[in-house]
Amino acid sequence: MKELLESVLVFKFGVFKKEEINSLKARITELEEETRKLAARLEKKDEKTRKTVAEKQEVDRELNEARHKLLSLEDELQKLKKEGTCELKFRFSESLSRYEFDDVLFSLGSLQSKTSTLVTIYLAGGETLKNIPHDIASLIDSASITLIEKIESPTGKAIFYDTNHVIKLVILPVLPVSHSSGILERRFDIEPLKKSLEFEKVLALNAHAGETFAGIVEAETFVEHEIIRSSVMGKHKQGGWSQKRFQSLVEEDVRHHADKVRAALSRMIGKHKDIQYVIAGGEGKLIKMILEGYNYPLIIKSMDAGSNTEQVLRDVMAVRMYGI
Numbered sequence: 001m002k003e004l005l006e007s008v009l010v011f012k013f014g015v016f017k018k019e020e021i022n023s024l025k026a027r028i029t030e031l032e033e034e035t036r037k038l039a040a041r042l043e044k045k046d047e048k049t050r051k052t053v054a055e056k057q058e059v060d061r062e063l064n065e066a067r068h069k070l071l072s073l074e075d076e077l078q079k080l081k082k083e084g085t086c087e088l089k090f091r092f093s094e095s096l097s098r099y100e101f102d103d104v105l106f107s108l109g110s111l112q113s114k115t116s117t118l119v120t121i122y123l124a125g126g127e128t129l130k131n132i133p134h135d136i137a138s139l140i141d142s143a144s145i146t147l148i149e150k151i152e153s154p155t156g157k158a159i160f161y162d163t164n165h166v167i168k169l170v171i172l173p174v175l176p177v178s179h180s181s182g183i184l185e186r187r188f189d190i191e192p193l194k195k196s197l198e199f200e201k202v203l204a205l206n207a208h209a210g211e212t213f214a215g216i217v218e219a220e221t222f223v224e225h226e227i228i229r230s231s232v233m234g235k236h237k238q239g240g241w242s243q244k245r246f247q248s249l250v251e252e253d254v255r256h257h258a259d260k261v262r263a264a265l266s267r268m269i270g271k272h273k274d275i276q277y278v279i280a281g282g283e284g285k286l287i288k289m290i291l292e293g294y295n296y297p298l299i300i301k302s303m304d305a306g307s308n309t310e311q312v313l314r315d316v317m318a319v320r321m322y323g324i
Contacts, residue, residue, distance in 0.1 A: 088146055091323035098197075098220060101319045104171075108160055109190045111167070118167075120189040121159040121182040136182035139163055147324045155299060156180075158193045172320040175199055175277060175299070203268075203275050204316045206303045207282035207290055209254045212261045213307040216272050217279075217316060224272070226264050227307045230257040258289040265290065279316050 096104060111118065119139050121132055129137040129145060140148070140161055148170055151157060156177030160169045163184075173196035183189060204222070206213040210232040215225025232253040269275065278296045280287045281303025291298065303315040 088143060090147060093320070093322050095318045096321055097314055098317045098319075101321075104321065105190055105194060108167075108169075108188045111188060113162070113164075113186050116184050116186050117163045118186060118188050119159070119161040119163065119182065119184050121157075121161070122177045122180060122192050123157045123159070124177045124180050125154045125156045127156070127180045131180045132182040136184055139184065141165075144168055144324050147322070151322060153320075155196075158196075160188050168324045170322040170324060173197070174279075174317060174319060176297070199276050201272060201275050202316070203265075203272075203278045203296065204312060205278060205280040205282070205287065205290065206305075206307070206312050206315070207261070207280060207286045208305050209257055209283060209286055211307055212257070212282070212286070212290070213309075213312050214261060214265055214268060215309070215312070216268060216275070217313070220313075220317060222309055222313060224268060225309060225312075226268065228257070228261045228264050230260055232257060254286060255289065258286060261290045262292075265294075269294075281315060 119136060121129070121136065121140075123129070123131065128149060129140065140159075144161070148157070148159060151170055151172070153172040155173050155175060158171040158173060158177065160167055160171070162168065171193065173193055175196045177192065177196060181192075200218065202217045204213070204215045204217050204225075210230060212228045213225065214228065215222045217223070230253070232250065275296055277299055278291065278294070279299045279301055280291070281301045282305070284300070287298075287300070301315060301318070304311060306312075
């Protein structure tokens, strides 16, 4: 009996232990599957992290390259600016007397090339190289064009340009260029420039408050002139109301001076009705006051202060020349 009971207990215990082992094995299988899934997710996350790190490193590398390139370009730009500043300067700029200008015209007129390499361009006041046929204007290099366009001239410009870069000159005539033109020949065309100096009569005006010079020029000489003087107060150093009052008195003096000059001009113009141009220098506001009501073509020039006849005539007849 005892032996039978022990056999039954062993059987039951063995069945129970086998079920527990199977349950544990199933749980292990579940845990292994979950572990596999978690490992796969972790591997994907690690791969994404590695890609993100690699991408960040690539972005950092490209950013550093861009920074270095930017610095290099900035350095190059500064160098180009310095070089451009050096290049884009006139070789010279000077005022020529009539006699000096005649020598320049003679030299330009005597030049000749074996082939057509000499460009002559005339620009009327306010016009640019865009007003010249492209096949002629395109012969001028870009640096020279920049310099030419920097020059302001109400009378226009005469450009003499050798495509071999031996001669590059811009001349501002005394009287206005009538129309724009351009040619390429074996010689420079100086005739329009010579004609721009031919005039029958001009009124010269060097206007300064207190002393103004007015004269009629014919055949490159004054046939009549007058110096008009009047009292104009000097500058006032005080401020406040007295400054305003002083300024008002100065303006009254300037207006009185302008009236005196206008009276002298009226007498002068009455005898010289065939005036073609007025060439004026000095104080712009005073010039406007003096010439109010007159419709003569006006040419403004730089003139030294003073009423010396010879100096005024030199300023009136002076020609500006630029080397480019």
